[in-house]
Amino acid sequence: MRLQRARGHAVRAHFYVDDTGRQTAIAAFGYQLLGEPVPSEKPDHWIGKVYTVSSAIVEVLSAKEKLQSTPEGEDAAKLRSNIDEWMSVLSEQARLSPDLTDALSKAMAGIETPQESISRLISEYEEGRPLAKRAIRKMVDYCLSGFKETLGRAGIHIDSFDYESDLLWDDSVGALLDSLEGSKYVAHDGRAMIFDVDAAANDFGLKEILGVQKSHVLPRLVLTRRDGTTLYVTRDLAYSLKKLDRADRVLNVIGTPQTLAQLQLKVVLYALGYKKVLEQIHVPYEQVELPTGSMSGRRGHYVAFDSILDEAKSRAKPEVAKRNPEMSAEVTSELAEKISVAAVRFALVGVGASKKILFTWDRVLDFEANSGPYALYTFSRANSILQKSGKVADSIEPDFGALKLPDEHRLAVLCARLPENVAFAADTFRPEVLSEYVMRLCDVFNSYYGKAPVLGAPTAELKDARLVLVRMVHVTLRSAFSMLGVPVPQRM
RNA sequence: GGGCCCGUGGCCUAGUAUGGAUAGGGCGGCGGCCUGCGGAGCCGCAAGUCGAGGGUUCAAAUCCCUCCGGGCCCGCCA
Numbered sequence: 306m307r308l309q310r311a312r313g314h315a316v317r318a319h320f321y322v323d324d325t326g327r328q329t330a331i332a333a334f335g336y337q338l339l340g341e342p343v344p345s346e347k348p349d350h351w352i353g354k355v356y357t358v359s360s361a362i363v364e365v366l367s368a369k370e371k372l373q374s375t376p377e378g379e380d381a382a383k384l385r386s387n388i389d390e391w392m393s394v395l396s397e398q399a400r401l402s403p404d405l406t407d408a409l410s411k412a413m414a415g416i417e418t419p420q421e422s423i424s425r426l427i428s429e430y431e432e433g434r435p436l437a438k439r440a441i442r443k444m445v446d447y448c449l450s451g452f453k454e455t456l457g458r459a460g461i462h463i464d465s466f467d468y469e470s471d472l473l474w475d476d477s478v479g480a481l482l483d484s485l486e487g488s489k490y491v492a493h494d495g496r497a498m499i500f501d502v503d504a505a506a507n508d509f510g511l512k513e514i515l516g517v518q519k520s521h522v523l524p525r526l527v528l529t530r531r532d533g534t535t536l537y538v539t540r541d542l543a544y545s546l547k548k549l550d551r552a553d554r555v556l557n558v559i560g561t562p563q564t565l566a567q568l569q570l571k572v573v574l575y576a577l578g579y580k581k582v583l584e585q586i587h588v589p590y591e592q593v594e595l596p597t598g599s600m601s602g603r604r605g606h607y608v609a610f611d612s613i614l615d616e617a618k619s620r621a622k623p624e625v626a627k628r629n630p631e632m633s634a635e636v637t638s639e640l641a642e643k644i645s646v647a648a649v650r651f652a653l654v655g656v657g658a659s660k661k662i663l664f665t666w667d668r669v670l671d672f673e674a675n676s677g678p679y680a681l682y683t684f685s686r687a688n689s690i691l692q693k694s695g696k697v698a699d700s701i702e703p704d705f706g707a708l709k710l711p712d713e714h715r716l717a718v719l720c721a722r723l724p725e726n727v728a729f730a731a732d733t734f735r736p737e738v739l740s741e742y743v744m745r746l747c748d749v750f751n752s753y754y755g756k757a758p759v760l761g762a763p764t765a766e767l768k769d770a771r772l773v774l775v776r777m778v779h780v781t782l783r784s785a786f787s788m789l790g791v792p793v794p795q796r797m
Numbered sequence: 798g799g800g801c802c803c804g805u806g807g808c809c810u811a812g813u814a815u816g817g818a819u820a821g822g823g824c825g826g827c828g829g830c831c832u833g834c835g836g837a838g839c840c841g842c843a844a845g846u847c848g849a850g851g852g853u854u855c856a857a858a859u860c861c862c863u864c865c866g867g868g869c870c871c872g873c874c875a
Contacts, residue, residue: 323875325875326874326875327874327875328875494873495873497873498873499873517800518800520799521799521800522799522800522871523800523871524870524871524872527872527873528873529873530873531873532873534873536872536873536874536875537874537875538875560869561801561802561868561869561870562869562870563870564800564801564802564869564870565800565801565870565871566870589802591802591803591868591869592869594868624837628835628837644837655810656809656810657810657811659802659803660802660803660809660810661802661803661867661868661869663809668808668809668824671824672837673823673824673837674809674823674824674825675823675837676822676823678837679823679837679838681837682835682837682838683837683838685835686834686835686838689834689835690834693834694834733814737810737811741810741811741812741822744811744822744823745821745822748822751838751839752838752839752840754834754839755838755839755840756839756840758833758834759834760833760834761833761834775834796835797835797837
């Protein structure tokens, strides 16, 4: 987003709050049973636990219930292993947060059919019933307040949080369904509405435009269930219309598993006459994996972003203190925070989005391998040279002819290439292009001032010219950092 | 079965859009550099059949084909 802005676009960041799904309802169900309390810790973390525990209990209870009406055999064995699996999730949670697990277990023990209660909660929420609405929104907003805090910490600002439920309540989904009703690509099966994506794509010649082989048959898209209720994609279609209405161009930053769904969505909207949907671009990224497998909130297998920042910070602190013994604890902590944000942002942004990232603490916390601290270090060295010169580099009228070293030439050229790198990175949605550029500039600069003294240059002309060069690097790095969302320290 | 993505020294990664010279970096390993702007740094060394095989070309990590390995998707889930 910062990159697009730097490119000259007017950008608004929207965060889609998927609050109508089963996940949310499970968490909200648990939340209701607990009496809708104020979270006792960082709200998003706490609600995450409520979700994991609730979900596990529900899984166990319903598997047990099913087991009673299942004859011995393969099915029963499967149910048993299911129970075992969720019991182990539960005992893990009991170890981590005994009070919460205990409270939820007690509260749910009396519920005969939790799955049904949850389904009821979902439909009540979708209909906008006050009780369901109050409970779920309350919980969701607690959760979002936690998100906002964390995102703010990492320097990420969201302009608007868009609730999926609003699309149902303000009837944008209903309007969409009405407009689909007349389409010749729509077929019905009971109250279910099914869209023939392949036929539409062929008729409008979209396969070629969207980069799909003609022989590849696109799967149909179910827009409403047999009972008439809507699905995630249906809401997403309505949401896309809203977005397209408000912007010239829409960038959907969504994981790579959504690729097909994004394609289908485009075909449906195009067939409805919204040709502008081709200006909606899917910017995919691969998910971060844990060594133990994919992250799973349901199973309580995840690493919270906060804990990454926290760990990085606690790792940075002693390093900062070692180098700056005179610094107050407060300033040390502030600096450590900046360094950890830089480290984490560089780590995430520095790898192409098509590469899967395997998360290990080892790698995230390795400040030697991590380019963030290195880049900040380089910047603060440049800064320090400028400070010590006692001059305002911008007011010097240097004789650039004095600069004869190859590295000096390279630095000047490299700095001049910031704009083209920004343009390329922004246009291809690849921030790593910019972080690669920053690293290259840092490498050359570090090597340069290692062998060419600036303040101790042999002649005054050379010193001035070098100072201006250092200033160029300084300014260039600062711009690049701001586009990458990396905070800049004056020293470190 | 079909579609998409990834495969570059022990590990991570750039380069693939627009084919060009000894395939850049980093981590780890080894060896140097603090009487000169802060050593989160600098200098050097070892380590590569660019997944494999064909093809196009004067020239292929890059383009085409086939295959192998890994991942994702093809739900009236979200």
